[in-house]
Amino acid sequence: MSFYFIKAGLQTSLQDGGRYGQRHLGISQSGAMDANSMRMANWLLNKPLDSPVLEIAIVGPTIRFDHALTIAVCGAQFELHLNSKRVYNNQVIHVELGDCLIFSSLQQGARAYLAFTGELDISPMLASYSTHLTACFGGFKNRAFKNRDYLKIIGNDDSNKIDQCALPQRTLPDECFMPYPGNYLMRCTESVESSKFTKRQKTLFFSQAYKVSADLNRMGIQLHAKTLEFDQPMVISSSGLTQGSIQIPPSGQPIISCVDGQTIGGYPRIANIISADLPRLGQLKSGDKINFIMISRDYALQILAATNHWYDELLK
Template sequence: MRIIRAGLQTSVQDLGRSGSMRYGVPRGGAADPVAMQLANLLLGNPPGNPVLEVTLDGPSIEFQCDISIAIVGAQFDLALNGEPVECDRVLQIESGDRLTFGRLLSGARAYIALAGQMKLPAIFGSHSTSIIAGFGGLCGRAIEKGDAIEILEARTVDHRRLEGEYRLRYTRHPQLRVVTGAEENHFGREAIDHFYSQTYQVTAQSNRMGIRLAGDALRRGNQSQVVSSGLCPGTVQIPPDGRPIISFIEGQTIGGYPRIAHVISADLHLLGQLQANDRLDFTPVSVAQAHKILEVKSGLLERLMAEFPGNDN
């Protein structure tokens, strides 16, 4: 496939580099792994098959082979050879066809899955592009105009679409469920209550490393300096200015700001669909509730995998 227009930040992503954080390498991967996996399952791919992640402003791509693709996640106006097509379904592509992304309708990131394999090297067991560190994917960078990516074992699959409970819907004001952070006791009751009662706004300084929030500053107590310790995606830290930062998929693997809360695993993918100026609220849940919510969401993917098995046609 040949890139006619690159879009704002289009990159190769998969499920990231599991087990590498102890070496200082963030897991990375798709900002919304649920959308990425759904796109792959539509094509009968393994859930973690590498895809193209599209951010806010999408690309134009000319395909030079017959292949099936699927686009899931943020909703865009899409056109194939100038004719409107839809997300959340298998699209049949013929050699010479051109896919164009138009206006963004909801969310922030969409995923283009391919019924085939991009010919790219794996680094630390992953094809994901680490945009900030500059490795992986295609030359360690976002896709650029004029790039060409060879597709191996291109195939076509039967027409499929996501229905009902499998379709992802995003809001400009999500409720993010969190569990208690390791240093919540560094904040007084008033500050903790304010953290959960106020609405925050996503700032333009947010990226794949961290999501910075604007809102009323939270006051810390008189506890001693926090010793730097491990960070994972979803950790909510409070820096000296009192305004939260949510560590994201390419975030630091260690940090020294107090951790007031942590976004539950089942809601992490929602962080990948936030735009600047979106608003969000934090809602506390117990660890047991977080496990149950994750079990339900994981069950949806497992059922879809059973409905859409691999297809070698």
Template sequence: MHNLIDITSDLRAGILIQKAGIQTTVQDLGRRGLRHLGISQAGALDATSLILANKLVGNPEHYAGLEIVIGPLQIVFQRATWFALCGANFAAELDGKLVAKAWRHFAQAGQTLCLQGAQKEARAYLAVDGGIEVESILGSRATDLQAGFGGHQGRALRKGDVLTLGQPRLFKRSVGVLQRCWTPEIRAIRGPEFAQFNSCARKKFWQQAWRVSSQSNRMAFRLEGDKLERESSSELLSHAVLPGVVQVPASGQPIVLLADCQTTGGYPRIATVIEADLWKIAQTPIGQHFCFIEVDLNTAIAAQEKWQRELRRMDSMEYA
């Protein structure tokens, strides 16, 4: 239990990256409403974990934080800072003292936070009070690695980078929230071209366990399993695609589109992962298996509304 902390020194100071890990990026909730211009959404792959971390440190949910994929990550806080880690359970220490995920923690100026490999799941999210204040481009601070803009110089972080923090907050104590439990079942609804696949392929899609390929990235997760065959070999006209859409190219191996995906595509869409379960895709490690569970549109809407109610409940909690 901390006493009321007096934030002093340079309030605009930031965090120094001493070890950057692999593909650590600045992300917020991404760019919305620009797909008709060919601009991808980008943003946190597991948006709900970033939202939880932001709420723990008193930020609006859209504030920018760090998406951490593979350690080691080592950062030095240049001002007194409240921070929270959500998502994957990385081995984390603050000046050698273990740090629990899904809790708000306090760091003095000069203290070092170290994250090693994830013990479970794939991506962790670090939020700091005031958020990370890189330049906002097209209404977002998210890093678009494919287009090379946003975030910090449009790229993954490197040793020696310094990120400016926003206005600090005052809190009296640490606090935590309940975390979601990852399960190997991901809910999806049928896609527009579902009926174009033969009966065997339609059954296989829902019944078999799909393995996440090492060829996966922030644009899409490529899956490995039995080949899915279409009844028709005719080509499709290009159409709009969104994160969560499951395409099936000529190889017959599904591709689940993620936040950095293109805005149009021509592969048949066999299914779409519901929004409430997109975080499960992001948190599935390379080489791990999962199954798709078929649900209808009403179930998808209800699942998202349930999550929104949980967020509103958090807003009503006293964190100060």
């Protein structure tokens, strides 16, 4: 029982809720860049929400299923076909032996998440199934998938058809259809060096639209706009770098730290994207536009509480 990757796509990797408690060893959390989409895909299949999924970035794979099973795709919208039949995100999809799932053109967003019934025949590494693509460990053979890989799945044999029609089939309500317009407002709170930036630098940073450069991956996202000039080089002492930190290196062009990013950083941080907006980072692609707005930490936590509540109610 396996997935056979006829084409692997640009960067298709196993990810889950990530690994925690190991950043003091230099090990970043990894996991799905858009954790909300991962959770929704797992919810559709009635699996624990942080279960391992395929993270599919920008150019999707073509997968042949060597067994019947059930899958669900959430997140970025690709033109999806099961053999020649058009299928869609946010639904439960039953596949039969020999069926091919084809991810064609990317329509919106950057990363799709494919959840599946059954379990992986892989041991978690450092308490997670996530692939750390920078340090090359975890997930499937410590790397992203390649053409002609087989990913073995065990258990939950759907071929005997335990009367699937009788199972309550989950569907996601319309408000889950996330639009990815390619133009985002990211809310921020203060970070360690925020107070060291000049008023002029902050005014420019929060007033201009940044363009996402081609230099983006699971480690970090390089942005471009008018340079934030430093009157004199800002020398800081390296400290713990969290996901969503917006670092300003001497070039004056921001870098947003992501899930596979370094755990300690030496560039000053002007702000930090709020936790509730972090999943959006997973849907950014080259050419997208971002504006930043500063809010208070109290407000950020209110938003986090409300967002959590919304997902808890939805994914009960």
